[in-house]
Every structure is written in C-alpha cells, then in structure tokens.
Amino acid sequence: MVAVHNSPVLNPLVRKPSKPFYFNTSEHLLRIGRQKASTLAELLEALRTCPDDSIFQHTFRTLQDHHFIRQGFSNDFAHWILSACNEPILAEQLASVDVREFTAIEGLRGRMVEIVDEFLEKNPRSASHAGHEPFYFCASDIVVLPTAFVANSLSGFLDGINQVSVHSIHHHFIEARLRLHRMSNDFSQWLEEEVGLPAAGDSIEHIDIYTNTMEGVRRQIAGTVEQVLKQNGERA
Amino acid sequence: MNPRDVNNTTVVTPPHTESEKAGEATPSFATTTPPAPRRREERPLPASVMTPPPPPPPPHFDDYKSIIGQAQIDALRFLAKDLKGKSIKMVNSTAVGGGVAEMLNRLVPLLSELEVPTHWDVITGGNDFFEVTKAFHNALQGSSYELTKAAQEIFLMYNEQNRGRMRFDEELVVIHDPQPVGLIRSRHTSSAKWVWRCHIDLSNPDAKVWEFLRPYVEQFDAAIFSSQSFARQLPIPQYLFYPCIDPLSEKNKDLPDSFVQKVCDEFGIDRKRPIVTQVSRFDRLKDPVGVVQAYKLAKKYVDCQLVLAGGGASDDPEGAAVLQEVKEAAGNDPDIILLDLPPWCALEINAIQRASTIVIQKSLKEGFGLTVTEALWKGKPTIGGAVGGIPNQIIHKLTGVLVHSVEGCAFQIRYLLTHPEFAHRIGVSGREHVKENFLMTTNVKRWLLLFRILSQTSSAIRP
Numbered sequence: 001m002v003a004v005h006n007s008p009v010l011n012p013l014v015r016k017p018s019k020p021f022y023f024n025t026s027e028h029l030l031r032i033g034r035q036k037a038s039t040l041a042e043l044l045e046a047l048r049t050c051p052d053d054s055i056f057q058h059t060f061r062t063l064q065d066h067h068f069i070r071q072g073f074s075n076d077f078a079h080w081i082l083s084a085c086n087e088p089i090l091a092e093q094l095a096s097v098d099v100r101e102f103t104a105i106e107g108l109r110g111r112m113v114e115i116v117d118e119f120l121e122k123n124p125r126s127a128s129h130a131g132h133e134p135f136y137f138c139a140s141d142i143v144v145l146p147t148a149f150v151a152n153s154l155s156g157f158l159d160g161i162n163q164v165s166v167h168s169i170h171h172h173f174i175e176a177r178l179r180l181h182r183m184s185n186d187f188s189q190w191l192e193e194e195v196g197l198p199a200a201g202d203s204i205e206h207i208d209i210y211t212n213t214m215e216g217v218r219r220q221i222a223g224t225v226e227q228v229l230k231q232n233g234e235r236a
Numbered sequence: 237m238n239p240r241d242v243n244n245t246t247v248v249t250p251p252h253t254e255s256e257k258a259g260e261a262t263p264s265f266a267t268t269t270p271p272a273p274r275r276r277e278e279r280p281l282p283a284s285v286m287t288p289p290p291p292p293p294p295p296h297f298d299d300y301k302s303i304i305g306q307a308q309i310d311a312l313r314f315l316a317k318d319l320k321g322k323s324i325k326m327v328n329s330t331a332v333g334g335g336v337a338e339m340l341n342r343l344v345p346l347l348s349e350l351e352v353p354t355h356w357d358v359i360t361g362g363n364d365f366f367e368v369t370k371a372f373h374n375a376l377q378g379s380s381y382e383l384t385k386a387a388q389e390i391f392l393m394y395n396e397q398n399r400g401r402m403r404f405d406e407e408l409v410v411i412h413d414p415q416p417v418g419l420i421r422s423r424h425t426s427s428a429k430w431v432w433r434c435h436i437d438l439s440n441p442d443a444k445v446w447e448f449l450r451p452y453v454e455q456f457d458a459a460i461f462s463s464q465s466f467a468r469q470l471p472i473p474q475y476l477f478y479p480c481i482d483p484l485s486e487k488n489k490d491l492p493d494s495f496v497q498k499v500c501d502e503f504g505i506d507r508k509r510p511i512v513t514q515v516s517r518f519d520r521l522k523d524p525v526g527v528v529q530a531y532k533l534a535k536k537y538v539d540c541q542l543v544l545a546g547g548g549a550s551d552d553p554e555g556a557a558v559l560q561e562v563k564e565a566a567g568n569d570p571d572i573i574l575l576d577l578p579p580w581c582a583l584e585i586n587a588i589q590r591a592s593t594i595v596i597q598k599s600l601k602e603g604f605g606l607t608v609t610e611a612l613w614k615g616k617p618t619i620g621g622a623v624g625g626i627p628n629q630i631i632h633k634l635t636g637v638l639v640h641s642v643e644g645c646a647f648q649i650r651y652l653l654t655h656p657e658f659a660h661r662i663g664v665s666g667r668e669h670v671k672e673n674f675l676m677t678t679n680v681k682r683w684l685l686l687f688r689i690l691s692q693t694s695s696a697i698r699p
Binding site: 025027028029030031032034036065066067068069073079083132133134136138141143145146147148163164165167168 | 305306307308310311314315461464465467469473474475476622627631632634635638640665668669672673681682685686688689
C-alpha cells in the first residue's frame with residue numbers, strides 16, 4: 001500500500017473496538033554509566049560494548065527529553081560529535097539515523113558503529129582528537145504508569161490523544177516498536193486492528209518525528225483521527 | 237563598604253555599617269546615609285529593598301498544575317500512591333542557608349503533601365566539626381588539604397554522636413553531602429534503603445579525603461550526583477538528579493509588568509533599549525570583568541545596556557575587590573549598571589531577569605549554574621560559559637548559546653540582539669528544557685521514582 005503523507009486516505013468504515021486503548025506513560029530515572037569517551041575512537045569502542053539501555057537512552061529516550069525541539073536534535077552521539085568534537089560530517093551522518101527504522105537495539109547499535117567505523121577509516125586522524133568535554137554514557141531505569149485515559153471508541157481515543165502528556169505520546173508512538181518488534185506503533189496498531197482503519201494507522205506511522213516537536217506529533221495524530229470522525233459523522 | 241566610584245558608571249549599592257555586619261536589624265537607608273547630593277552613578281538602593289520581606293507561604297502541590305499540566309500532576313500522584321504508608325528521612329548539616337536547605341524546604345512539604353511522609357533531620361556539631369567538614373568540602377572540590385588523624389577523629393566522633401541520638405525508622409534514608417555520611421553505620425538497624433545525595437563536584441577530589449570517605453559511601457544502596465561529570469567510579473548505582481528551581485518562588489514566579497517597570501525605574505534601567513544582564517556574586521569565577529569586556533566589544537555594533545546584578549561585595553573583602561575591578565573595567569560608560577544587592581532581593585532579581593533582552597552567565601568555573609536555569613525559565617535567550625553544569629542546560633544554538641571566550645560572548649550578544657527570531661526560538665526551547673528537567677516538580681518525581689525503584693515496587697501496567 002502506498003502511504004499518502006500529511007493527507008490521509010481514510011477508511012470510512014469505522015468499527016467499534018473490541019479492546020479499549022489503554023493510555024500508559026513512562027517515567028525514567030537517569031543512571032550514570034561506567035563508560036565515558038573523550039575521543040571518537042573511545043566513542044566507537046564504547047558504542048560496541050556499552051549496555052543496550054545506554055544505546056536506548058542516548059537515542060530513543062533522548063528524543064523524549066528533547067521533545068520540544070523541532071529541528072537540530074536527533075541523538076546524543078550526533079550532538080556530542082558536533083558540539084564537542086566539531087566533526088559536522090560524522091554528526092550529520094549519525095543524526096540522519098531514524099530510530100524508528102529499528103525494532104531492536106542491536107540493529108540500531110550496529111548502524112551507529114558502522115557509521116563511526118567507516119568515518120574513522122576514512123579520517124584516521126580524527127580518531128584520537130579529544131573533544132572539549134567527554135561523553136558520559138548513561139542509561140535509564142524506567143517505570144511504566146497508567147494514565148486516567150482509556151478509549152472505548154474513536155472519539156474517546158481522540159480525547160486521550162489530546163489530553164495525555166507528551167511522555168505518553170512518546171511511549172506509544174516511538175518506544176512501542178521496541179516492545180512490538182515491528183515497524184509500527186501502538187496507535188497505528190490499534191487503529192488498524194481494533195477500529196479497521198489501516199490507512200489512518202499508516203498515515204500516523206509516517207509522521208516525521210525529527211521535524212516536529214512531540215506536541216506537533218500529537219496534533220498530527222489528532223488531526224488524522226478528527227478527519228476520520230468527521231467523515232463518519234461521529235463528531236462535527 | 238562605601239562606594240567609591242572611579243567613573244560615571246551607574247553603581248547601586250547598599251549602605252553598610254558595622255552593626256549590619258554583626259547581624260543587627262538593618263536600618264533604613266535614610267537613617268544611615270547622609271543626605272548628600274548624589275551623582276547618578278551613586279544612586280542608592282531604593283528603600284523598598286533595604287529590609288528583608290517576610291517569607292511568603294510555601295506553595296501547595298496543586299499550585300503547580302497550571303505550570304506542568306494535569307497529566308504530570310496525575311503521574312506524580314500515581315507514583316506517590318504506590319508508596320503510601322512508606323516514609324523518607326532526609327539528613328543534612330544545616331537548616332538554613334545554602335542551596336540544600338533551600339531545596340529541602342520546598343521538597344519535604346511537597347512529598348508529605350503527596351502522602352509520602354518526609355522527615356528532615358539536621359546533624360549537630362561543634363565548631364571543630366564544621367571546620368573539618370568545611371575543609372573536607374573544599375578538598376573534595378579540588379583544594380589542597382592535609383588530612384590529619386585529628387580531623388578524621390573529629391569527623392567520626394560527631395557522626396557517632398548524631399547516630400546515637402537519631403532514629404532511622406523510615407523506609408528510605410537520604411544523607412545529603414559528606415558531613416553526615418558516617419550515619420550509614422546505622423543501616424543495619426532496619427531494612428531501609430540508604431541513599432547518598434552528593435551536591436558537590438567530586439570530579440577532582442583530594443585523594444586522601446576521598447579515600448577516607450569512600451568506604452562509607454560504598455555502603456549506600458545508591459548515590460546521586462548533580463552532573464555526570466561530578467560522579468566517581470563506585471560499586472553502587474549512581475543516579476543523576478539535576479538541581480532545580482521552584483517556579484513559584486519569589487525568584488521565579490510570574491510578575492506583573494507594572495512591578496518589573498517599577499524595579500527598572502528604581503534602578504535606572506531603560507526598558508526601551510536592549511538590556512543585557514548577568515546575575516551573580518561579584519566573584520572572579522563568574523568573570524564579571526569578562527562580561528564588561530564582551531559588552532564593550534558588542535557595543536561597537538549594537539546599542540544596549542549592561543546590568544551586572546549581584547551581591548557579595550558588601551560582606552566579603554574579595555567581593556568588594558572584584559566589584560572595584562568591574563568598576564574600573566566599566567570606565568565612564570553610563571549604560572553599565574552595577575547592582576550590589578542584599579540577599580533577600582529575589583523579587584527584584586526576578587524583575588531584572590524578566591526585563592532583560594539577553595541574560596549572560598559567563599562563568600569560568602561553575603557548579604550547576606542555577607542562574608542559567610532561572611533565565612531559561614523566563615524564556616530569555618541565554619549566553620553561558622561552557623563550564624560545569626551549564627552545558628547540561630544550554631544545548632548550543634537550541635536552548636541557548638555556549639561561549640568559551642570574551643570574543644565569543646561579544647559575538648553572541650551582537651547576534652542575539654540582531655536576530656530576534658532566533659533569540660526568541662532558543663528562549664522558548666530553553667523554557668521547555670527547564671520545564672522538563674530542572675523544576676522542583678521534576679525533582680519530586682525523581683525522588684518518587686528512586687524510592688519506587690529501590691523498593692522494587694512493581695509498576696502497575698494494565699494488561
């Protein structure tokens with residue numbers, strides 16, 4: 001199926017969901033890791049050996065921490081390489097990695113290692129150049145919490161989307177693929193499987209998280225759902 | 237100190253007498269200063285700031301709803317609900333003065349209001365104890381120090397005395413900073429989890445002092461630091477709790493524009509022209525002379541006023557010397573306004589920050605830099621030295637701008653004053669960054685999460 005971005009093709013046959021959508025949220029506590037890197041060579045080594053939850057923290061999780069930035073922030077590694085090491089080419093290459101292309105941390109780690117490794121092969125002198133501050137590897141202890149919102153209908157789903165925190169949006173929209181191990185998110189999956197709206201789900205899946213704030217993502221999801229509701233006359 | 241102006245720079249200073257230094261009631265300005273004619277540069281502090289105002293009542297948890305939103309309030313209440321029936325003890329070394337006491341004054345009632353009873357105990361000790369702990373404090377932050385057997389004995393003796401008089405009936409015991417670290421010897425008396433909250437920079441400690449304290453630290457269940465770079469390698473989990481500001485405090489709450497205008501009028505600040513401000517003690521590590529130099533370089537290209545608002549010049553000989561250096565650097569520029577304010581002028585500092593076009597914190601060395609947090613919270617485009625905790629707050633060109641030199645600071649002043657859209661954008665992002673990471677409510681959340689994680693309370697996810 002060809003996705004139509006930003007102007008969703010929507011299925012007017014909305015059915016009542018057999019399972020409600022439970023809006024959860026996640027909160028995290030930042031843990032300071034044991035590894036740090038002062039040079040790109042050290043960063044590469046640490047990328048290879050650090051725990052999965054460090055890769056998660058500096059890619060998926062940092063997007064939540066910086067959800068209010070519309071552009072220019074992708075992951076902590078790219079940011080450090082630009083701001084502390086002044087290597088804009090490598091920074092751009094790492095920043096272009098879309099976490100949503102990965103359903104497991106190992107694949108994401110492999111891609112990051114590959115990019116840095118290739119860069120240092122071509123630019124060996126950059127390997128030992130010290131950044132003006134070290135990169136400290138961190139990780140998070142995560143606690144998942146329920147929210148007050150449970151959707152038994154599409155309009156209830158819209159209410160939840162509009163009212164939960166951006167952390168909840170991040171939890172269901174971005175982190176979900178690590179849980180689902182598939183190229184989707186909780187919202188799209190529910191819309192497709194429970195409400196029979198695969199096109200709406202697909203449209204939501206294609207929202208660009210790197211040129212939007214998380215509030216912008218929320219508005220686009222809500223806009224897609226509102227359009228379906230209007231087409232079905234459930235809400236003017 | 238009597239202001240001795242070397243030029244036409246506007247200097248606003250409080251009058252100081254020996255009686256004030258001795259802690260007596262502060263007399264009104266009119267009674268302590270001869271009514272001699274003054275030049276503009278000798279403008280006195282307005283009478284309204286000459287005496288400390290009564291402390292405002294502390295805010296309640298629900299007062300934060302308008303700031304962080306219902307969803308975050310719900311998340312905090314849910315986290316707290318799972319901890320119902322459990323309690324926390326906080327222990328530090330002083331009930332008043334200093335950032336830790338200030339933070340606990342807000343944190344403790346908020347946690348208790350969330351039905352997680354939190355008790356705050358302060359250790360006691362003689363002058364000899366506090367002389368030793370002051371020396372330890374400085375040594376742990378890199379000063380040289382000769383650790384003696386006598387100092388170790390004094391430290392341990394007072395810790396034992398306090399351990400003898402304190403009870404540890406709570407489920408979570410939090411020891412703040414090194415002074416009470418010896419209380420960990422009581423951990424065997426209950427099943428409580430013990431956490432060491434270190435507020436100081438341990439990145440380059442005196443080796444002997446750290447080796448003396450390390451065995452105690454290693455007995456805790458977890459340690460907390462204010463920055464990744466402040467931590468040590470330890471066999472226990474280490475968490476990152478950023479320092480925070482209270483958005484409802486006098487220093488940070490919203491102010492009516494009429495009050496901001498009144499303060500500017502009183503201090504001779506012209507709101508019709510750009511205002512560049514640094515708020516900090518007159519301390520060389522805050523580089524106020526560098527700020528003056530940067531302003532002068534920028535002023536060749538853009539019109540602006542410079543406000544250096546701080547304190548410490550009246551009761552600290554070094555502060556007075558630094559203020560004098562700043563005055564000399566300022567020369568005869570009437571657009572440089574130096575304010576030596578008493579410590580209770582939180583509302584006035586708040587107003588000056590809000591009136592500012594740009595805020596600078598061009599420190600050469602810094603702890604976390606809460607003045608940066610305050611500026612970001614007010615949505616101000618902020619220029620910070622890339623030291624200490626400032627880079628945690630200022631993501632270069634996204635939530636502010638980082639500089640490494642006088643010249644860099646001057647360029648950023650010019651750039652921000654001539655690119656108001658960019659300045660506005662980083663100001664907006666800076667405020668969001670603070671809202672997400674550096675507010676008191678986030679701090680409450682971190683404590684609840686830590687308590688929950690240490691208690692291994694299962695997270696209640698619906699199927």
